[in-house]
Each structure stands twice: as C-alpha cells, then as structure tokens.
Amino acid sequence: MIETEKQDSLHSLLKNYGEQKKINTAVDWEKAHKRITHFERRRICFNFIRNTAAIILPLFLTYQYVIEPMLSDKRTKEDLITICSAPGLVTKTILPDGSEVWLNAQSTLTYPREFHQKERTVMLTGEAYFNVSSDKKHRFNVCIPQKMVVSAYGTQFNVNAYATDRNYEVTLAEGHVEVSSDMGIQARKALVADEKAVLNASTGDIDVAVADTYVETAWKEGKMVFRREKLDKITEKLSRKFGVTIRLEGDKLKEYEYTATFTDETLDDILDLLTRSAPITYRITKQKQREDKTFTQREIIIQTM
DSSP, X not given: OHHHHHHXXXXXXXXXXXXXXXXXXXXXXXXXXXXXXXXXXXHHHHHHHHHHHHHHHHHHHXXXXXXXXXXXXXXXXXXXXXXXXXXXXXXXXXXXXXXEEEEOTTEEEEEESSOOSSSEEXXXXXXXXXXXXXXXXXXXXXXXXXXXXXXXXXXXXXXXXXXXXXXXXXXEEXXXXXXXXXXXXXXXEEEETTEEEEEETTTOOEEEEEOOHHHHHGGGGTOEEEEEEEHHXXXXXXXXXXXXXXXXXXXXGXXXXXXXXXXXXXXXXXXXXXXXXXXXXXXXXXXXXXXXXXXXXXXXXXXXX
C-alpha cells in the first residue's frame, strides 16, 4: 500500500516536471513585464490627470465666473459711446453707419462704437432728430428705456421722449417708421410722412395724428416754434433750453395759449414778450448755494397780475 502511494507521487512529480519543461519563461516574463508596465503607465497617467485637473479646474472657474465677466463688462463699457447735450445747446453727431443725429438740450444718446449686429440699435433719453442712412438689411432702432422702440431702415424722423413727459412723440418727416410699445400690452403703429405717434408713457397706448413737421423739428435749426401752444408746455421747453426752473402759480395760467416763433431771443426777451400778450407777470428768485458749493438753478415764478 505504501509502495503504491510512492509510485503515484513519483508519477505526479514526473508529470509536473514534464509540464514545467514546456513553459517558455522568457516569453511569459515578457508578457508579464508588458502587463506590469501597462498598469504602471495607467497609474501614472491617472495621477497626472487628477493633479492637473486639481490645478486647472479652479483656474478655469475663476476665469469663467470672475475674470471673464469683468473683461466683458469692461469691453461693453468701452464699446459704448454716450453723447449728452447741455442746456441751451443742439448737439450733432455722426453714427458708425453714417446716420446723422441732432440732440436737443438736456438729451442723451448712447450707441455702440461699431454696429456688429443684424440691427442698428441706439438708446435715447430726451429729444433727437434722426437722418438714418438707408440699409435694407439692417433695421435701425431707437429705444427709449422700458417704454418705446422706433424702427426704420432709412428715413428722417424726430423723437421727443424726456423722462418727465407724460407723452412721448415720434414725428415722421420722410419715409416710413414703425413705433411699438411693450408696457403690458402689445401696441404697434406704422407712420407715413407728416404723421406723428403719441405714446402714453403710463399706459403704453399709441395714437396717430397729423403732424406739423416744421413746428416739431424747428428746434434743430435753433428755433422755438409755437402754434396755439399752452403756457405750461411752453415753460417746460423754456426750462430745458435755458437750464432754469419755471413754475406757474395757479391752474388758470396753464390754459393760456400762444403762437410765436423765437430764434435768437434771450430768456428775458421771451418772458417779456409773454407778459405783453397776457395779464401775467414773473419774478426770478436768487440762486442758492448747496452744501457741496454748487448752486441751484434759477427759479422763475409766473403768476397772474
């Protein structure tokens, strides 16, 4: 029995020895070496990517959410031009597309240094006369913040839209324009020459009426033309032109109407002419010095005699 077990063990050893002799250690070692090298490279590559991501990701996030917005804001500010017209002045400017714009007193126009978009867009506060260069592929838009958009491809029109006005007016001298409002309701009107659109600044409603183009646009030639104009409207325009505050004492004065044309008259000249046409008088208060050493505007008070 013991002899038989020894024979089986010897037979097994001989068999294993025969199998081991068939093994090519050089080839197997080469395979194992390649596998070890492959896994080592993957480990090194993974560590490199992980470490690189740990460095780059914070830099990317910083650029995208901090630096880029700052640069974008800076570019936006640098690419916009703002023109302001002082009291008593009419300022003319040429836009990048060659369009001409006249700015009335105390008005502001903002536009890009170059028109890169499909539409040419400018922002206006106050009054301006536009002579728009014709371009059928690029619409020209005049935007009054949160109130109205005047749109055309090439024409001449006047926009009167001071922030304190109850109504905004668009008077068309030539061609066609489209006036739209988006103040809770969608309102849109198309104008032809010698028509004007009147937008209610409170409701957004737009009415169209026949316009006296000469009266509405004479200001760009340095004239003030009134045709049966009420006194409160006249004093409002005088205040902007001469940089003063004019106050009417009594509602009755608001109903007084005047027809006149002023060219190079001074404010005192105009006030004297008004007093000769109606039983009114006026007085001028002294300017007051503010805490910052600047002075208040002159205040003119008009009252009945």
